[in-house]
Amino acid sequence: MSRWWIDNGLLLTMSDAAPVIRGYMCVENGRITYIGQDRPQGDAGERVDGRGKLYMPGLVNTHNHAAMSLLRGFGDDLALQVWLETKMWPNEAKFTDEDVRWGTLLSIVEMLKSGTTCFVDMYDHMDEVAQAVAESGIRGCLTRGVIGLCPPDVQTAKLEEAIRFARTWQGAADGRITTMLSPHSPYTCPPDYIERIVEAAHDLDVPLHTHMSETRREVEQNVEQYGLRPPAHLAKLGVFSRPCLVAHGVHLTDEEIELLAEHRVHVSHNPGSNLKLASGIARVPDLLRAGVRVSLGTDSSASNNNLDMFEEIRLAALLAKGSSFDPTALPAAQALKLGTVEGARSIWLNDVGTLEVGMQADVISIDVEQPHYYPQTDYISHIVYAGSGADVRDVWVQGRQVVRNRECLLVDEEKIRREAQACYQRLTGN
Amino acid sequence: MSRWWIDNGLLLTMSDAAPVIRGYMCVENGRITYIGQDRPQGDAGERVDGRGKLYMPGLVNTHNHAAMSLLRGFGDDLALQVWLETKMWPNEAKFTDEDVRWGTLLSIVEMLKSGTTCFVDMYDHMDEVAQAVAESGIRGCLTRGVIGLCPPDVQTAKLEEAIRFARTWQGAADGRITTMLSPHSPYTCPPDYIERIVEAAHDLDVPLHTHMSETRREVEQNVEQYGLRPPAHLAKLGVFSRPCLVAHGVHLTDEEIELLAEHRVHVSHNPGSNLKLASGIARVPDLLRAGVRVSLGTDSSASNNNLDMFEEIRLAALLAKGSSFDPTALPAAQALKLGTVEGARSIWLNDVGTLEVGMQADVISIDVEQPHYYPQTDYISHIVYAGSGADVRDVWVQGRQVVRNRECLLVDEEKIRREAQACYQRLTGN
Secondary structure, eight states, rough: OOOOEEEEEEEEEOOSOOOOEEEEEEEETTTEEESSSSSSOOSSSSEEETTEEEEEEEEOOOOOOOGGGGGTSSOOOHHHHHHIIIIIIIHHTTOOOOHHHHHHHHHHHHHHHHTEEEEEEEESHHHHHHHHHOOOOOOOEEEEEEEESSSSHHHHHHHHHHHHHHHHTTTTTTTTTOOEEEEEETTTTTTHHHHHHHHHHHHHTOOOOEEESHHHHHHHHHHHHHHSOHHHHHTOOOOGGGGGEEEEOSSSOOOHHHHHHHOOOOOEOHHHHHHHHHHOOOHHHHHHHHHOOEOOOOOTTSOOOOOOHHHHHHHHHHHHHHHHTTTTSSSSHHHHHHHHHHHHTTTTTTSSSOOTTTBBOOEEEEEEOOOGSSOOHHHIIIIIIIIIIIGGGEEEEETEEEEEEEEEEOHHHHHHHHHHHHHHHHHHHO | OEEEEEEEEEOOOOOOOOSEEEEEEEETTTEEEEEEESOOOOOOEEEEEEETEEEEEOOOEEEOOOOGGTTTTTSSSOOOHHHIIIIIIITTOOOHHHHHHHHHHHHHHHHHHEEEEEEEESSHHHHHHHHHHHHHEEEEEEEEOOOOOOHHHHHHHHHHHHHHHHHHHTTTTTEEEEBEEHHHHHHHSOHHHHHHHHHHHHTOOEEEEESSSSSSSHHHHHHHHHHOOHHHHHTTTTTTGEEEEEEEEOSSOOHHHHHHOOOOOOOEEEEEHHHHTTTTOHHHHHHHTOOOOEOOOOTTTSSSSOOOOOHHHHHHHHHHHHHHHTTTTTTTHHHHHHHHHHHHHHHOOTTSSOOOTSSOEEEEEOOSSSSSOSSSHHHIIIIIIIIOGGGGEEEEEETEEEEEETESSSSHHHHHHHHHHHHHHHHHHO
């Protein structure tokens, strides 16, 4: 039974009532039991000196393929198909359990140290990913992404594996792991296969996660092949009959935005990856206006190329303004919500994402005694428009400290870097 | 007479011949005397242990108003005119020498610690700025920005002050300071006043720096008022008869891009500020294709809101791709040149911006033993797409160390933060 409290810190609660207060916060058994301006009386457990620090909810990254960190910087500035066909796919096909383990841990270390306390991961060899989440102390919403461009028996085997994974790990690691099912995308899964996955999601009662409308080419192809654009196609196949999180959603019509709102489909906006792969700029202000739940993801660090969610928050805010010629589009506080509480809600976690009594203590500290946090005017503005993951000092997930003064406490960062390098060299022969 | 050498570091030279080598570099009296794979023999002076570090040229920020850091986070997410008229101008009008001193030093500390070794500054109370540059060890290309919306005697007084400043400080601080003249913009200076400034620039033999075509509104106004769009207007007034650096250049036609190329006008691209103020996205790939020299600037931290040039380099590369739907637009190495050697050339410094024998030793070290620099594939990619100013550990300008392990050696950071905070509170009554 762990108890600790923050003594005299700046607390960015992300609640609507009191966004930033100076005060005290108590945590017991992984949850926030007090937050406010009164100093706790009696024995509140281990004291954390809050001076010079700002405490806020950990960031939630709603789209990643963590193990692909092994291919960071291995082929940039290439046309998408060249990049996929000559750099990514041939090497990913060679990934073993071992590669996925070290690639995922490399990403987890990067995420934790830059303030991400929860991430969505869609990949293969998912037992390794779940194991890495369990060990490292981070929170994960995990899903075996299945590609259906293969013979029926392989399709069935993949789906069975995805189902087994989702069932086995749901609620594992003290509830830090939740699971979903994932047809990789409408262009990599035949319609009948998608329908089988939807049925399985109903049976298991888990949400669905898929890529949708990332590139113009993909939208055109879908029309050529199926006579429908991706959102109508997925709706027809029943994907939106389940709680559903789609990644990207760059190329959407007004009607499609309405459709997503109607079916309560959540969109993971990946601004950095969308720019780098030249996919375009998603219509985030329009999505939000229509009432669609939007959160933020990095996508993998092979296409980003880092996992710093502060950057995605800032990019989301800046791109919304720059692409609409409206400087009031997506203000700082709203952008920060997309990276915290809206991220949590996007993956159906209702007790994560704010610092309020009863919420899970997924908390990060920011060193605000740095030039770019001065003058001390508006901390939400500073975090969104001036801050970065490098400002994070301490991280707790479910009340347990996992990073202290930029050092990971539960995993060996140096070893992980070394092993990831060895995996990369083995894979690519470099 | 100072001599030092780097022992066994990664050296990102930015020369075309050998962009990244592992080796040694010697510096004597502020200049690079050796760089290569052979260990220097005999006494090469103070040894710098290069293990785990990458050394590269310091970054060059070609557009800033450093003192405006005092208004960082003071009014974001507002329409441009509301922001200027209610937040910026009324407070800037109150700026004293003291305010400019501390605001500029706050920016200089932020710049140095994030790897910027040279910056362009256009502001008022410029003796304070020059003094801060001299003290802090950074390099500066400085100019008194004059606004001509005032009676003729005030115009004359401002111009005389700008001339005195440019003459007095040209070549000061061991040559670290160079100067320019600056009509603030075509919309804040009447045509005859701009002509007088051009004439003075000819007399003094200094370049010109001005804002141009930042917003659509400004372009439309120029047409309404003078019958010409800004580039033709400035050309007509003789501005391009001098070496000239224009900031922004967001709204340009094909013909205007040709005009800039023809007159060898340099463009300081400010992607972060342009997005945040919702001005738009500059046509950087088109400018480069036409042969226009492009460099990068942050603009002030009141509109950015930080001075991390790594972000501007990354944004330039990402926006070029995302806005053109071409992932090969502005590759990493080219983007990095815009922030280093092209920045130096943009302000007519021909011995700054690469690590080569004979060049000035403006050098920064990057801690590459971090997760986001793994696997060790392509360091240029990692710096551009994954790195940040927080990765900088050491900084030298003209061979003199000014930052060691993230600590400024020549100025007192803590005092500067405190004084900047006091200035802000005095100015705004907060």
